[in-house]
Amino acid sequence: MKLLLIGSGGREHAIAWKLSKSPKVEKIYVAPGNGGTAVENKCKNINITDFDELVKFVKENDIYLTVVGPEDPLTKGITDKFKAENLRIFGPDKAGAQLEGSKSFSKEFMKKYGVKTAEYEVFTEVEPALEYIENCTYPVVIKADGLAAGKGVAICETKEDAKEALNSYMIDDIFKGAGQKVVIEEFLYGVEASILSITDGKTIIPFISAKDHKQIFDGGKGPNTGGMGVLAPNPYVTNEVMKEFEDNIMAKTLEGIQAEKFDFKGIIFFGLMITNKGTYLLEYNVRMGDPETQSVLSLMESDLFEVIEAAMDEKLSETTVKWRDEVCINVVLASKGYPGSFEKGYEITIDQGVKDNVFLAGAKLEDGKLKTNGGRVLSVVGSGKTLEEAREVAYRNVELVNFKNSYCRKDIGIYR
Template sequence: MKLLLIGSGGREHALAWKLSKSKKVEKIFIAPGNGGTAIEKKCENINITDIDELIKFAKQEIIDITIVGPEDPLTNGIVNKFKQNGLKIFGPAQNGAMLEGSKSFSKEFMKKYGVKTAEYEVFYDADKALKYLNTCLYPTVVKADGLAAGKGVAICNTKEEAIKAVKSYMIDDIFKGAGQKIVIEEFLEGVEASILSITDGKTIIPFISAKDHKQIFDSGRGPNTGGMGVLAPNPYVTKDILKDFEENIMDKTLVGIIQEGFDFKGIIFFGLMITKKGTYLLEYNVRMGDPETQSVLYLMESDLLEVIEATLSEELDKVDIKWNNGVCINVVLASDGYPGDFVKGYEIKIDDKIKDKVFLAGAKLEDNILKTNGGRVLSVIGLGNTLEEAREEAYENIKGVTFEGAYCRKDIGIFK
């Protein structure tokens, strides 16, 4: 089979790596890909991002299945357009993609179908939002309604912080339209968990749980990033928590997908908060997370392509996904200065012995030399029977990767 994979991050390198292991796969084209996908087995990068050009390419190359990595093309209707052209594609159609594309849409969906989530208010007008800040409880959470590259959420401990967030989103328009409408939400205290899941619109199968580490510095200090490392499975997701999640969040979400008539054959990612009062849904994503994907796929023993094929044929109810019983940690190596300003273009050297445990994200291949090309440059995997073994291997493997200004957290997988 020939596949087309859309995206350019560490998630896409992990997907390409996993899909390439399938005996069914002959070739994977990645559009546009990165330095990691450029050197992955069976893979070839193509410099195309326009949806119409991707459709043209898929037809010319007789692509069997297209797999969409990031959220932007999904919310822009790539699935609808591919299907209109008779092409098989994995991902939700535009209506279902709005579960991530609009915070207010997703919150209304949760409310309508009884999905357990935080209390909230939606605002279209900055003056009304600022007035509401006089009466709400603190801390509070201010969210840009639209896609803001994972940066449109502010946890505000004081009214002053909330005012600053509202003004920057709605008046200063720092997200170029994505914050013109906002959601102000009840702050939930607890432990976050990520549960990537797959659905064919009739069945949802949750993957192994994961625990992301968002802040740049050890002990959860400093500004939020796209993710500095992940542990899977998440030790806080016990059998009781999983039961609570399935009954009060996952099953009710599936009812909503069916009732709303969403054409949803793809990934649905549940961002959870585990509190003393139970498990709440913070947000939906309609694609795999990064860096969660790197850890979760490393633990998946089943053929991912076969799972995707079952999804597209609406036969997920017949699938039993097999998982490694161990623990996987991935640690992100970032450019010095990230998430602020940083320098690109440094050479990346990776020891041959660990190449199968390194997923590149902000990296490019230039004259056969890997170079840094982003803030989060790559993830390094550690696998073990226990959390301690996985941590030890991950940090040992990191010694086999070098580039100027490389920075990582030293406490991925440590909890107090």
């Protein structure tokens, strides 16, 4: 079968790699792809992003199934567009994608269906928001309502921090419209966990848990990034936490998806906070997380294409997803200066001694050479029977991957 995969990040390289393992998959076109998908087995990049052009390509090239990697096309209705043309596509419709596309929509959805989440208020004007923060208990969390490339969340320790965040979001408009509406939310103390899952609209199957490391510096310090590394499974997701998640969050989310009549055959990602008062839902994503995907798919034994097929055919209730009994760590190598300004265009070398996968993200193939082309350049993966072994393998692999001005955290899997 021939597939189309939409996206250009490290997540898409990991998805392409995993899909290519399926004996049922003959060819994967990646639109627009990156340097990693350019050299991945069975893959070919195509420089198309326009929805109409993608529809035309699928029809002309006998594409069996389209898989959507990032959130942006989903929130813009690519699934609705493809289905109107009777084309098979894996991802929620535009209505369902609002669970990620709008923070206020998702919070109202959580409240409506009894999903356990933090207290919050929504504001569309800056003055009422500034009045509200006068009497908040700090810290407080301020979120841009729309998509902000993973950077639209500010944890404000003081009233001054909150004022600065509100002004930058709503007045300075740093997120180009995404912060014109904001959610102000109580701060929850605890440990974060990521649970990717797959749904056919009737059943949700959770994947193995993960622990993202968001801040740029060791010890969880510095500004938030798109993610500097991941540990999977997350040691804080105990059987007790998992049961609470399934009962109070996952089941109620499925109830809401059905009640709202979303056409949702795709991925739903649960961002959790595990506290001493229980497990809360922080946010939904309607696609696989990045860099969580790189670790989670590395541990998946099942054929990802077959799992997606089961979701498309509404047969997840008859499906079991199998996992390797190991620990996986991925360490993100970023361009020095990220998440601020950084230089691009440096050659990337990957020694043949690397034991596990290297998933490329901000990288391009130019004149037969891989070169840096973004802030988070790539993820280096390491697996083992124990956390210690996985860390040893991952960081040994890191030493074998080089580009000028590379930077990574040294505490992935240690700092919790």
